Amino acid sequence: MSYGPLAPIYASLARLYSGGAIPACQRWAVEQISAGSRVLFVGPGPGTDVLDAARRGLQVTAIDCDARMLQTLANRLRHAGLLSRVQLVHADLLQAPTAAYDVVIAQFFLNVFPANHLRQVLTALGGQLGPCGRLIVGDFAALGEGQHPWQRLYHDLPMHLLARFGANAIHPVHDLPRHLQESGFSLRDGRRFRLFGAGPAWVEALVAEAAGP
Ligand SMILES: C[S@@+](CC[C@H](N)C(=O)[O-])C[C@H]1O[C@@H](n2cnc3c(N)ncnc32)[C@H](O)[C@@H]1O
Known part of the structure; x- marks a missing residue:
């Protein structure tokens, strides 16, 4: 898998395609983190x-499997x-050793995988959290009742384009609240x-904790 030549322009494409909703979702997630957190x-x-x-000034590590x-x-x-303030790790999350971070952030990451892989991926994300740690995900919002017919199209268009680079699987919009709970x-x-800013609310951030025993 590789984003190849898209890597340097990916952030601008995401900002333009969402009219700023994706960077707003990313900013909000970082604002939820207490000072000093790992x-x-x-x-x-x-x-x-x-x-x-x-x-x-947070203690930041970032892991991505795409060198570019x-x-x-x-x-x-x-x-x-x-x-010098960030530890960069070139690795596949699914192969990474477990750890004990206070917060794990996965923005527009779960949509890379088909629905039947999400249990394994969410288990791997949970394996990076310490006790009482929180997982924050941002992604395309789940289709609700009375959804706008274009919401699915809004999700499918970039997914089909990026799938040509091998960047993600092609799948329906994930119901992430349900997958997280399951x-x-x-x-x-x-x-x-x-x-x-004023359009449909089709980008969603969710804060989750591993449920106790
Ligand atoms: C759709 S992009 C999202 C990028 C960014 N988080 C954002 O919100 O714009 C997905 C990212 O996940 C990385 N990725 C995909 N599978 C991975 C894996 N198994 N382990 C680590 N990184 C992975 C890709 O290389 C890519 O950088």
């Missing part, structure tokens, strides 16, 4: 949120004078983000 960004891509977290994306993130961090997480908070 945070892991999984699949940060170009990592606009990683830069935010590093600026806030990681290089783009390293370049942006260097340019901002933040490279994988043993309890939902604690959430926020919807409107496209172009």
Whole structure:
């Protein structure tokens, strides 16, 4: 899998396609983290949120399996004078050893996988959390009752385009609240983000904790 030449322009494409909703979702997630926390960004891509977290003085690690994306993130961090504040890991989350972060952030990461892989991926994300740690995900919002017919199209268009680069599986819109609950997480908070500030709220952030025994 590789984003290849898209890596350096990926953040701009995401911002334009969502009319700022994706960076707003990323910013909101970072704002939920207490000072001094250890945070892991999984699949940060170009990592606009990683830069935010590093600026806030959080203890930041970022793991991505795409060398080009990681290089783009390293370049942006260097340019901002933040490279020494972030630990970059070139690896596949599914092969990574478990850890004990306070917060794990996975923005537009779960949509890479087909629905029948989500249990395994969510278990791997949970395996990076310490006791009482929180998982924050951002992604395309689940289709609700009375959904707008274009909501599915809004999701499918980039997914089909990026699938040509081998970047993601093609699948229906994930119902992430349901997948999180079925994988043993309890939902604690959430926020919807409107496209172009005043459009439909088709981007969603969810805050979850591993449910107790
Ligand atoms: C759709 S992009 C999202 C990038 C960014 N988080 C955002 O919100 O714009 C998904 C990212 O996850 C990375 N990725 C996909 N599968 C991965 C895996 N198994 N382990 C680590 N990173 C992975 C990709 O390389 C890519 O950078």
